[in-house]
Amino acid sequence: MSLTAHIDIHPPVAEALAGGRAVVALESTIITHGMPWPQNDEMAAEVEAIIAEGGAVPATIAVIDGRLKIGLSEGERQALAQRKDAMKLSRADLAFAVAEGRSGGTTVAATMMAAHLAGIAVFATGGIGGVHKGAETNFDISADLDELARTPVIVVSAGAKAILDVPKTLEVLETRGVPVVGFGTDVMPAFWSRGSSLPAPLRLDTPEAIARFQKTRAALQIGGGMLVANPVPQEDEIAAPEMEGFIARAQADAVAEGVTGKAVTPFLLARILEITDGRSLKTNTALVKNNARLAARIARALSAQDG
Ligand code: PSU
Ligand code: MN
Numbered sequence: 001m002s003l004t005a006h007i008d009i010h011p012p013v014a015e016a017l018a019g020g021r022a023v024v025a026l027e028s029t030i031i032t033h034g035m036p037w038p039q040n041d042e043m044a045a046e047v048e049a050i051i052a053e054g055g056a057v058p059a060t061i062a063v064i065d066g067r068l069k070i071g072l073s074e075g076e077r078q079a080l081a082q083r084k085d086a087m088k089l090s091r092a093d094l095a096f097a098v099a100e101g102r103s104g105g106t107t108v109a110a111t112m113m114a115a116h117l118a119g120i121a122v123f124a125t126g127g128i129g130g131v132h133k134g135a136e137t138n139f140d141i142s143a144d145l146d147e148l149a150r151t152p153v154i155v156v157s158a159g160a161k162a163i164l165d166v167p168k169t170l171e172v173l174e175t176r177g178v179p180v181v182g183f184g185t186d187v188m189p190a191f192w193s194r195g196s197s198l199p200a201p202l203r204l205d206t207p208e209a210i211a212r213f214q215k216t217r218a219a220l221q222i223g224g225g226m227l228v229a230n231p232v233p234q235e236d237e238i239a240a241p242e243m244e245g246f247i248a249r250a251q252a253d254a255v256a257e258g259v260t261g262k263a264v265t266p267f268l269l270a271r272i273l274e275i276t277d278g279r280s281l282k283t284n285t286a287l288v289k290n291n292a293r294l295a296a297r298i299a300r301a302l303s304a305q306d307g
Helices: 011-018 029-034 039-053 074-082 094-099 108-118 143-150 166-175 207-219 240-256 261-275 279-306
Strands: 007-009 023-026 057-064 067-070 087-089 104-106 122-124 154-157 180-183 202-204 226-229
Touching: 007 011, 007 108, 011 023, 011 057, 023 039, 023 108, 023 279, 029 039, 029 057, 029 074, 029 087, 029 104, 029 261, 039 057, 039 074, 039 279, 057 074, 057 094, 057 108, 067 094, 067 108, 087 094, 094 108, 104 108, 108 122, 108 143, 108 154, 122 279, 143 166, 154 279, 166 180, 180 207, 202 207, 207 226, 207 279, 240 261, 261 279
Parallel strands: 007 067, 023 057, 023 122, 087 104, 122 154, 154 226, 180 202, 180 226
Antiparallel strands: 057 067, 057 104
C-alpha cells in the first residue's frame, strides 16, 4: 500500500515540496495537550503566520479521523484545538490512531517521523520531551530522544523543558549521537528561562551554519536529527531561580496525585500555568514563535544550499 493511502499533504505544502521551497513542520501535541483553548489555536495560527512571513510554508502535523495530515486547513486546526478526544501520539501509537480512525496531536517524535516521510527537514516546537526527574526509579524517558537519534530532521526548540532532568537529558542525547546546538549561545537554554547552569554542547550563530552542519552530517552518512536550542527572548523569559520554585510545586502535586506516563508532561504544564497565573503560557507562546522564526530561516538556508 502506498503512503497516500494514509497521508494527506495539504496542497500549499505539496506545492512547496515539489518546487524545492522551504517548508517548516509544526507539532500538534502542544495544541491538543500543551495549552488550553483558545490560546492553543491562537498560538498555532500566529506561529503559522510567522513561518509564512519568514518565507517558508508551515505544515502543522496531526492525525484527524485516521488520516495523517501534513499541513492543516484553518478549519481543521481550529476543530482539532477544541477536540476533547484527541490522543497524544508518539512512535508507539501513531499508526494505532491511523488504523483505528482516531484523532490526535503528534509529539515531537511522531512529528519528526511524519515530517521525514513527507520530505520536510526542519521542525519548530517549544521544548522536547526528555529524561524526567526521578527517571532512575520511574524510567520515564521521552521517545523524543530516540527519535532525534534516528530520524534526520532539525528540531528547533527552546532547549529541554525545565520540568525535566536537563543534565540527564543531555547525557542521553550525547550517548545517542544527537548534536545539541546552542543558537548564538554557549549556555543551554531551559525553555522558560534563557539560561541554565549547563553549557550548550555545540554553538552556531547563523541559520546557514546550521544548514551546512546538517548537510555535512548527511554527506558523511551520519543519520539522525539535530536539536537546536534557541533561547527565549529576554523580555519574555521567567528567570531560572524563580521558575525552579514553580516547577518543584507542580512536580510535588504530580507525585501526590499519582500522575504517571503520558499524562505527566501535560499535567505539569497545566499546573505550572495555574501556579504562575498564566505567565508561563505567555512565555511558552513567545518561545514557540521565536523558534518558528528561526526554523523558517534554517529551512530557507537549506533550500538555498540545495541549489
Ligand atoms: N513543548 C511544549 N508543549 C508541549 C510539548 C512540547 O511547549 O506540550 C509536548 C511535545 O509534543 C513533546 C511532548 O514531544 O510534550 C513530550 O511528552 P513526553 O514527555 O510524554 O514524551
Ligand atoms: Mn514520558
